Amino acid sequence: MSGAGTPVVALIGRPNVGKSALFNRIVGRTAAIVSDEAGTTRDRHFTRADWNGKEFWLVDTGGLVEGANHPMDLEIRRQVDLALAEADVMLFVVDSIDGLQPADYHIAEKLRMSGKTWLLVANKEDKPQSTQHFEFFTLGVETVYPVSAVNGHGTGDLLDALVLALPEGAEVNDETMAIAVIGRPNVGKSSIVNRLLGEERLVVSDVAGTTRDAIDTPLRYHGRTFVFIDTAGLRRQSRVEDGIEFYSALRTRRAIERADIAVLVVDATEESLHNQDLKVAALAWEAGRGLIVVVNKWDVAKHDDKATAKFEKEAGEKAPFLKFVPFVFTSALTGQRISKILELILEVEKERLKRISTSEVNDKLQELLARRQPPQAAGHEIKLNYATQVEVAPPTIAVFGNNPDMLQEHYVRYLHNGFREFWGFTGNPLRIILKRKAG
Numbered sequence: 001m002s003g004a005g006t007p008v009v010a011l012i013g014r015p016n017v018g019k020s021a022l023f024n025r026i027v028g029r030t031a032a033i034v035s036d037e038a039g040t041t042r043d044r045h046f047t048r049a050d051w052n053g054k055e056f057w058l059v060d061t062g063g064l065v066e067g068a069n070h071p072m073d074l075e076i077r078r079q080v081d082l083a084l085a086e087a088d089v090m091l092f093v094v095d096s097i098d099g100l101q102p103a104d105y106h107i108a109e110k111l112r113m114s115g116k117t118w119l120l121v122a123n124k125e126d127k128p129q130s131t132q133h134f135e136f137f138t139l140g141v142e143t144v145y146p147v148s149a150v151n152g153h154g155t156g157d158l159l160d161a162l163v164l165a166l167p168e169g170a171e172v173n174d175e176t177m178a179i180a181v182i183g184r185p186n187v188g189k190s191s192i193v194n195r196l197l198g199e200e201r202l203v204v205s206d207v208a209g210t211t212r213d214a215i216d217t218p219l220r221y222h223g224r225t226f227v228f229i230d231t232a233g234l235r236r237q238s239r240v241e242d243g244i245e246f247y248s249a250l251r252t253r254r255a256i257e258r259a260d261i262a263v264l265v266v267d268a269t270e271e272s273l274h275n276q277d278l279k280v281a282a283l284a285w286e287a288g289r290g291l292i293v294v295v296n297k298w299d300v301a302k303h304d305d306k307a308t309a310k311f312e313k314e315a316g317e318k319a320p321f322l323k324f325v326p327f328v329f330t331s332a333l334t335g336q337r338i339s340k341i342l343e344l345i346l347e348v349e350k351e352r353l354k355r356i357s358t359s360e361v362n363d364k365l366q367e368l369l370a371r372r373q374p375p376q377a378a379g380h381e382i383k384l385n386y387a388t389q390v391e392v393a394p395p396t397i398a399v400f401g402n403n404p405d406m407l408q409e410h411y412v413r414y415l416h417n418g419f420r421e422f423w424g425f426t427g428n429p430l431r432i433i434l435k436r437k438a439g
Contacts, residue, residue: 006048007056007166010087012080012111014103015063017095018123021149023060026051026159047216051159056166057218059083064107084110089165090118091158096132096146097124100139108139117165121158122146128153176218176225179345180259180289182280187267188296191332193217193228196341221342229255256283260393261290261348261427263341268301268329272311278319288394290348290428291325294341299331324420326427348427354395356423358388361397368418377406385437395423396431404434 011019027049049058061080084090090111094104111118122133125146133146145161147154181189197219219226256262262284266277284291295311308329316323326344330337365387374382384401397419401407416432419425 007088008059008086009049009056009089009091009162009166010059010083011061011091011093012084012107012118013063013093014095014101014107015065017063017093017098018149019063019093020060022091022093022121022123022147022155023047023058025149025152025155026058051163054163054166056163059087064103084114084116087116088167089162090114090116091121091162092118093121093123094136095124096122096130096136099132100135104136104139112140119158119161119165120144123149125154126151176227177261177345177349178227178229178259180229180255180262180284181265182256182262182284183265184267184274184276184280187265188332189265192263192265192294192296192330192338192341195332195335195338196228222346224346226342226345229259253283256287256289259284259289260352261292261345263292263294263345265294265296268295268297268311273315273318281319281322281325285321285429288429288431290352290394292341292344292348292427293322293325293327295327295329296332298329299334299336321429324426324428324430344427351424351426352394352428353392354423354425355392356389361387361389364419364422365399365415368415371418372411372414374411375408377403380406382406390433391431394429394431395425396433398433398435400435400437402437404436407434 061083120141126148133144136144145158217228328340382403387399390398
């Protein structure tokens, strides 16, 4: 990650000291789940932040519980160690209300042993003149930064000190592409991302719903920077019981909104796509995002040689827009066809940005009209005059005529399918706008 030239800052500390609240304060939006329930943040959560023109990746980590042997606590400890290995600077967050705890000494020692730069942040100092944070000097630091993540007190001074501590990173001029990895819980989304990255960067567990937040993880591929957003799985609304699950579902929708391309991961061991798979796919498609379907666990699915074509055909019958979406049949466990996902992302992006000249669009419109004229409305002539592509990402074609509001839906579908026949736009929604000809 640091190879991309942008410094990395990791938030470290015990559970419930306010790391996620400080994360949100720094990035200026509610990017991490904040809850009174200890252990809400499980994975490393990446997002880009900046202060005074200095950009950095900010990493929120799960709370360190020393000596705990619960599997999830062990996973969190391993993830924090990974964050420490990647970070250029650490923000060690302690709780001024709880005061100095034995675990704080252990974490401070871990940070000293890392050899990395770190700043001690005493959170929950809501009053400007408070001296509660003085006891934390016993951790052997020269400066303690008292802040209130809730009201913002002290965060400006902290960020001023932080940017001075950051190393100079190489400038990166190319644009990143955001990829939302979406799907139901426990279909292998995190495993797919981990296999793409070549390391176990996201918590993988056989407990459904392990990923609660949307996790941003960068990857360089063929000179491009992809940022994978590994999202919590979307459940049927009736199964979204507690507040954390609710906000995770909301975050999945928001992740789709800020993505360029969505990668829908589905489970090959099941007979066909679930309605929930279709719902998640439709969210991305209706939002105008590029879409790829990754059928995971193909290695353990009992399918014959014709199964891939059958799977795609049945998916297209359930949701016609999936006929225009590329499928890849993979295994996160074995790595089978995993690299094909990255190739498809580049292909779908190319189709997403494809621009057709106005003369060519008009020529093809006339060809479609010659094949089949639009049905006439009672007492009104319907005439289509010309068309032009008005947008990319997603591709959008405006068709001008005298009575566009009277054009029947099935004829619009005919135009849509005809334009796709000419230009493909694979993996992307094609939007057709009907407009009245001027004059």
